[in-house]
Amino acid sequence: MSWNNYPALGERCYTETLPNGLRLRVVPKPGFAGKFAFLGVNFGSCNTKLPLSGGWQTVPDGTVHFLEHRMFCLPGCDPEAEFSRLGAESNAFTDYAMTGYYFTCTDRFDDCLRLLLRMVLTPYFPPEAMAAERAVIADEIALYDDSPEDCAQERLCRALYRSHPIRIPIAGSRRSIRAITPELLRRCFDAYYVPSNMALIVMGDVDAQAVSRLARECLPPDFSPPPARPCGEEEPARAFRHRTRRTLPVSQPVFSIGFKAEPSASPLLQELTGQLAAELLLGESAALYESLYTRGLIDAEFSSGFTRVPGAAFLQAGGAGRGPEAVLEAILQVPKTGFAPAQFARLKKSVRGRLLRELDGFESTCYRICEAVFAGEDCFCDFALLDSITLSDTEAFLTQTITPERAALSVIAPEEA
Numbered sequence: 001m002s003w004n005n006y007p008a009l010g011e012r013c014y015t016e017t018l019p020n021g022l023r024l025r026v027v028p029k030p031g032f033a034g035k036f037a038f039l040g041v042n043f044g045s046c047n048t049k050l051p052l053s054g055g056w057q058t059v060p061d062g063t064v065h066f067l068e069h070r071m072f073c074l075p076g077c078d079p080e081a082e083f084s085r086l087g088a089e090s091n092a093f094t095d096y097a098m099t100g101y102y103f104t105c106t107d108r109f110d111d112c113l114r115l116l117l118r119m120v121l122t123p124y125f126p127p128e129a130m131a132a133e134r135a136v137i138a139d140e141i142a143l144y145d146d147s148p149e150d151c152a153q154e155r156l157c158r159a160l161y162r163s164h165p166i167r168i169p170i171a172g173s174r175r176s177i178r179a180i181t182p183e184l185l186r187r188c189f190d191a192y193y194v195p196s197n198m199a200l201i202v203m204g205d206v207d208a209q210a211v212s213r214l215a216r217e218c219l220p221p222d223f224s225p226p227p228a229r230p231c232g233e234e235e236p237a238r239a240f241r242h243r244t245r246r247t248l249p250v251s252q253p254v255f256s257i258g259f260k261a262e263p264s265a266s267p268l269l270q271e272l273t274g275q276l277a278a279e280l281l282l283g284e285s286a287a288l289y290e291s292l293y294t295r296g297l298i299d300a301e302f303s304s305g306f307t308r309v310p311g312a313a314f315l316q317a318g319g320a321g322r323g324p325e326a327v328l329e330a331i332l333q334v335p336k337t338g339f340a341p342a343q344f345a346r347l348k349k350s351v352r353g354r355l356l357r358e359l360d361g362f363e364s365t366c367y368r369i370c371e372a373v374f375a376g377e378d379c380f381c382d383f384a385l386l387d388s389i390t391l392s393d394t395e396a397f398l399t400q401t402i403t404p405e406r407a408a409l410s411v412i413a414p415e416e417a
Contacts, residue, residue, distance in 0.1 A: 001212070006380050011359065013369075013379055014208035018216060021196025021223050023373045026208035027365070035109045035204030036362035037102060039120050040370035042199075042229065043192040044097040046165040046309055049230050050184075051191050056230065059188065060179040062137070062172015065094040067185050069133055070125055071101065079119045088112045096166055096309040098374065100367065109206060110214060117218040120198075123189045125182035134177050141171050148254035148412040152318060155244045156256040159408035162240040163233050166312045195219050197226040199373040201366040231311035237262065239408040247415045254412040256318035257328050261401045263311055267375050269385050272351075274306030274315055276389060277397045279347055280339055281331070282317050288334050297323040297330070315401055324411050332407065336398035344391040355382055 001016040014026040045064050049056040072079050072092070083090040088105035101120050105112050144150040158167040171177075202211050239260050248254075264270035282289055282304035292298045302319030321327065358364045369379040 001209075004378070004380075009356070009359065009380060009383065011380060014212075015379070016212055018195065018212070018219070019223060020219055020221055021194070021226065022215060022219060023199040024212060024215060025199065025201045025369050025373065025379055026206065026211050027201075027203045027369070028206065028208065029204050029362075032205050033106050034104055034362065035106065035206055036104045036202070036366060037109075037113050037116055038201040038363070038366035038370060039101045039116055040199045040201070040367075040374070041099040041101075041120070041193060042097075042197045042226065042374045043099055043188075044095055044309070045168065045170040046096045046231050046311070047192070047229050048165045048168065050187055051227060052187075059184060060172065061168045061176035062170070063180055063184065063188060064099060065171050066133065066137060066177055066180050067188055068092050068094045068099050068101075069137060070129070070185055071120055073124050073126070073129065074119060074122055075124055079115060082115055083112065086112050086115070090116070094170055096170065098370065100370070102363065102366070104362065109204070110210075113202075113211070113214055114218055117200075117215065121193065121219060123186055123193070125185045127182050130180075130182065134180075137171060137177055138174050141169070141174055141177075144169065144171065146248075148248050148250050149256075149318075151246060151248065152254050152256040152410045152412050155246065156258045156316065156318075156408055156410035159241040159244045159410055160239050160258050160260050160314055161235055161312060164235055164312045165231060166309055191227050194224045194226065196224060199370045201369045201373075203362045203366060229310070231309070235260075235312070238405040242404075242407060243409050243411075245411045245413055247413050250320075250412060250414050252320055252322055252414065253324050254318075254320045255324035255327070256316060256410045257324070257331065258314045258316045258408050258410075259401045259403070260406040260408075261306075261313040261315060261397075263313055264308075267308055267310075268372060268377050268381060269389070270313060271306060271308045272382065272385050273389050273393060273397050274308065274313065276344075276347060276351065277394050277401070278304040278306050278315050278317070279351070280344065280394055281334070281336075281398060281402070283347070285343075285347075288330065292321075292327055292330060295323075295326075297321045297327050318410075324409060328407065328409050331402060332404055336402055337395040339391060339395065341391055344394065348386060348389070352383065352386055355386070 005012045016024045086108045088103045090103040092101045161167045298321040304317035
């Protein structure tokens with residue numbers, strides 16, 4: 001156990017790996033009323049393989065997300081109702097790379113943390129509850145299917161990647177979730193819900209060593225090695241398909257453009273470089289953004305960013321507008337080098353300021369710390385990494401990534417009258 005101090009940020013972080021392998025990080029916030037606990041499982045929708053007899057079994061699409069839903073169930077206890085009784089708000093999510101369970105409270109923090117740890121470490125999958133859960137998730141899938149933005153994003157991933165699991169919707173499909181059984185959920189739990197494959201992040205006015213003692217008290221004491229997490233076959237650099245189109249009742253096209261990037265051995269450094277590159281090329285202060293907006297090709301909701309998961313990464317941009325093809329062509333034609341150093345310096349200051357502001361947001365900070373833990377990085381490494389990125393690095397990233405071969409365009413077009 002140790003304390004890491006970050007005087008430039010005014011932060012300190014308690015760091016410990018428990019004997020059972022759980023990574024614990026506590027960021028004290030003296031004087032803050034709210035307390036936040038985040039338990040991350042290094043198991044996301046891109047982990048579609050289950051260890052089986054020396055090999056691998058492919059699980060139905062949406063299994064990881066289904067398991068997240070079913071963890072809110074304990075023998076003789078409704079965890080959501082119990083969190084509410086304790087005065088806490090709880091929630092969970094599944095993304096491409098991890099599953100997260102969390103709560104926020106002002107009082108009775110220890111009781112809430114015991115409940116969270118008990119809930120996530122207790123496999124309880126009564127068969128009679130499966131049908132109701134399928135109905136809930138089917139409704140969630142229907143909402144995604146009716147959302148032009150979600151459809152554009154999902155179809156973009158399927159266009160960029162031939163086999164990487166990022167092309168699979170996180171919630172699966174109505175058909176795939178029918179194949180999920182309590183036995184399958186239990187096997188996934190046994191394989192991936194082990195303390196060595198988890199990280200517990202706590203922020204608030206709490207005693208770090210007391211949190212450590214409570215975690216030791218509530219969690220299994222023995223160490224089990226973390227499982228392997230295969231993420232599909234190696235992908236070629238070029239996009240799998242360059243165009244995908246679907247019609248929905250929209251007034252104008254909704255689109256998402258992606259450029260496939262090479263996976264990096266330094267994922268958080270690549271993520272920050274990709275974010276800088278996206279903003280340098282397509283952020284609201286960029287000349288290209290102003291040109292596209294002035295020509296009426298994009299609206300004020302147009303945005304850009306960078307997505308990275310193990311084995312896959314891409315720069316993307318999208319919104320609504322009358323000329324998706326023209327937007328893609330303009331992005332491909334604009335110079336990828338020659339940006340003004342002063343513009344880049346302002347952009348880095350802006351990103352740094354955003355990261356500093358987020359330190360007061362417990363949920364986003366805990367997520368970033370957990371992401372760094374699973375990547376084997378220091379929990380506040382973003383700032384040092386950001387300082388290390390040069391304009392030349394960012395321009396080189398743009399030159400390599402923004403090419404016709406790596407590009408895909410996903411369009412949700414209006415239905416014909």
